[in-house]
Amino acid sequence: MKSLDPRVNRLNLSQTSEGEVHTNTHLVTWEVFHQEKRGKQAVHVGIVHASTPEMALILAKEQFARRGRTANLWVARTSDIYTFRTDDEDMFATVPEKLFREPAAYKVRERIEKFQQQNKC
Numbered sequence: 393m394k395s396l397d398p399r400v401n402r403l404n405l406s407q408t409s410e411g412e413v414h415t416n417t418h419l420v421t422w423e424v425f426h427q428e429k430r431g432k433q434a435v436h437v438g439i440v441h442a443s444t445p446e447m448a449l450i451l452a453k454e455q456f457a458r459r460g461r462t463a464n465l466w467v468a469r470t471s472d473i474y475t476f477r478t479d480d481e482d483m484f485a486t487v488p489e490k491l492f493r494e495p496a497a498y499k500v501r502e503r504i505e506k507f508q509q510q511n512k513c
Contacts, residue, residue: 403446422448423473425466426456434466 419441425434437456442448448467457465476483 399450403444403450419443420448421470422452422467423470424448424452424456425468426462427464427466428461430463432463434464439470440467 420443422440422442422445424437424440426437427434440448440451440455442451445467449465452465452467453462456462
């Protein structure tokens, strides 16, 4: 397929004798992850529907990287992502008497203010 857009030309899509592009008629759902800056974590930003990973990247770029800073995009098939079942959510429940794990359990602010008052004079 010859196009004025170099991104489409890089895909090397084959054509039929009538000039139509051969594509998979079954579109797959791809999860899109956006990395704003090198070294920062990738954040899930949404989904795209495409037949190939290359096409998913192009669609993800057009949809999620047009505005703002972008260092990289990742796509992963939704069917390849594995998670816990919803009825297993009790495995994440914490024991209530272990409040020391919560940041609110530490009353450090009072000590900091007392120290600042002592050093102010």
